[in-house]
Amino acid sequence: MKNEFFKNKQGEPVxxxxxxxxxxxxxxxxxxxxIAAVKKFGGNVLEAPVYWYWLEPSKGVYDLTHVKDLIxxxxxxxxxxxxxxxxxxKNGHPNYVPEYVKLAPETYRLAVAPGGAAEPSxxxxxxxxxxxxxxxxxxxxxxxREEDETHGTVLAVQVENEAGLGGTDRDYxxxxxxxxxxxxxxxxxxxxxxxxxxSLKDNTWIGRFGRYANEAFTSWYQARFIDEIAAAGKAVYxxxxxxxxxxxxxMGIGGxxxxxxxxxxxxxxxxxxxxxxxxxxxxxxxxxxxxxxxHFCEAYAREDNxxxxxxxxxxxxxxxLNVIRAVAQYGAIGVCCxxxxxxxxxxxxxxxxxxxxSVSFQMxxxxxxxxxxxxxxxxxxxxxxxxxxxxxxxxxPDYRITAHFGPYRRSREEQGDxxxxxxxxxxxxxxxxxxxxxxxxxxxxxxxxxxxxxxxxIQSRQSKQLNFLSVEEGHFENGQWVVDFRRNGDExxxxxxxxxxxxxxxxxNPMMGAKGGVKE
Numbered sequence: 001m002k003n004e005f006f007k008n009k010q011g012e013p014v015x016x017x018x019x020x021x022x023x024x025x026x027x028x029x030x031x032x033x034x035i036a037a038v039k040k041f042g043g044n045v046l047e048a049p050v051y052w053y054w055l056e057p058s059k060g061v062y063d064l065t066h067v068k069d070l071i072x073x074x075x076x077x078x079x080x081x082x083x084x085x086x087x088x089x090k091n092g093h094p095n096y097v098p099e100y101v102k103l104a105p106e107t108y109r110l111a112v113a114p115g116g117a118a119e120p121s122x123x124x125x126x127x128x129x130x131x132x133x134x135x136x137x138x139x140x141x142x143x144x145r146e147e148d149e150t151h152g153t154v155l156a157v158q159v160e161n162e163a164g165l166g167g168t169d170r171d172y173x174x175x176x177x178x179x180x181x182x183x184x185x186x187x188x189x190x191x192x193x194x195x196x197x198x199s200l201k202d203n204t205w206i207g208r209f210g211r212y213a214n215e216a217f218t219s220w221y222q223a224r225f226i227d228e229i230a231a232a233g234k235a236v237y238x239x240x241x242x243x244x245x246x247x248x249x250x251m252g253i254g255g256x257x258x259x260x261x262x263x264x265x266x267x268x269x270x271x272x273x274x275x276x277x278x279x280x281x282x283x284x285x286x287x288x289x290x291x292x293x294x295h296f297c298e299a300y301a302r303e304d305n306x307x308x309x310x311x312x313x314x315x316x317x318x319x320x321l322n323v324i325r326a327v328a329q330y331g332a333i334g335v336c337c338x339x340x341x342x343x344x345x346x347x348x349x350x351x352x353x354x355x356x357x358s359v360s361f362q363m364x365x366x367x368x369x370x371x372x373x374x375x376x377x378x379x380x381x382x383x384x385x386x387x388x389x390x391x392x393x394x395x396x397p398d399y400r401i402t403a404h405f406g407p408y409r410r411s412r413e414e415q416g417d418x419x420x421x422x423x424x425x426x427x428x429x430x431x432x433x434x435x436x437x438x439x440x441x442x443x444x445x446x447x448x449x450x451x452x453x454x455x456x457x458i459q460s461r462q463s464k465q466l467n468f469l470s471v472e473e474g475h476f477e478n479g480q481w482v483v484d485f486r487r488n489g490d491e492x493x494x495x496x497x498x499x500x501x502x503x504x505x506x507x508x509n510p511m512m513g514a515k516g517g518v519k520e
Contacts, residue, residue, distance in 0.1 A: 019034065019340035049084040158310065162244055188220070293326075363501040366476070390405055430510050433506070436501070
């Protein structure tokens, strides 16, 4: 990706947080519910599909009505839009291909399982399918350009959805077998897969990729299939394009527990070589467990692949913590949750199980200008109340910062199951911004190595944040800080707290600690 962030029409980076609607909502009244849910959630983007079978109801006849309606409704709501192309591949299946494709399997070929039976997945070895998909995708990109180029509502396009083969590790048809007998493409020289057991003695798929040969083979051809589609679309309108992954390994097996051939962790290097026109390879992470979630964040947050999570869950404590992990710890340029309409109750309000995640997403948006500016600098710190934790220590060159979790004396919150979490950004030697919920911080200046008698002033409140210059609640407008409320006295004499996603600017006194004392 040329830029590490999605950009608006003015060329300014945008950190995406929002919701994806359900699969069949575009072109229906459900779309209005999805848009309302994004706004209730505090997000700035709607992810929504467009459908090949609607876009091309009969061969060579194109109807862009549902695409135009989607763009205009999202724009009118003041949101950004990420369009999901549901073409030849939706979760490994051809659900959204036109009827003329479904009725001509001799032309638009299905993959074949080892036993010879057809699988409900379009073969990535069939050029006729790719060309038909490509033509429809080009019409989509023309429509986006014509309807939106001057507005910039659409920030990115997802090409296909959780691509790959469901039910088999590769296509065993005669057509695919011809490709399998060819040498491994020269572009993959030097690419290896950990734990493959490959002999590397020859340039066959087995020789190069061992036990993962079939999945590697499928990944190359699936990625090439999608890259040709993306390249043609970019030639019409050069928007950022990404491919999302149905993750499954290391515990799963390709073609069994997840789609074989998609950009899963062990296939990322193959996809990067095979699909140069795809800007991002993006994991759909529904793992609530911390260790699993961090495994995938770390794998996809690469120098050549900024982390964007297009799908995740919105329910419960894990969702509220994971968005902070992704953004603060791994510099995610966007995190979205699936199932927008399901986040609302019958009265159109956020369901209880969605509220904690909503607050976390609002934290991210409220402090987004700083997350964008300081990404990758080491100045962004995630504050997360892990299980059994009451405090978290952050040690910086000049400060020991303790985050305290739970309801605080000045916040008057009730006890509950909500976990404390937040983000702390250092913007200067003595300046910090805090956003969070059920979290508070205090600062202790660290003694210099040459200080002979630090004990006396470490024990003094002069060395702590009581000696601040100012503590302000506020918000950002067009990237500029606006003060809403100035704290002092009882509102700042103890830990400096943040509630429900509010943002607090903390300016410490450079004369803290020993510097503020008068030495005889």
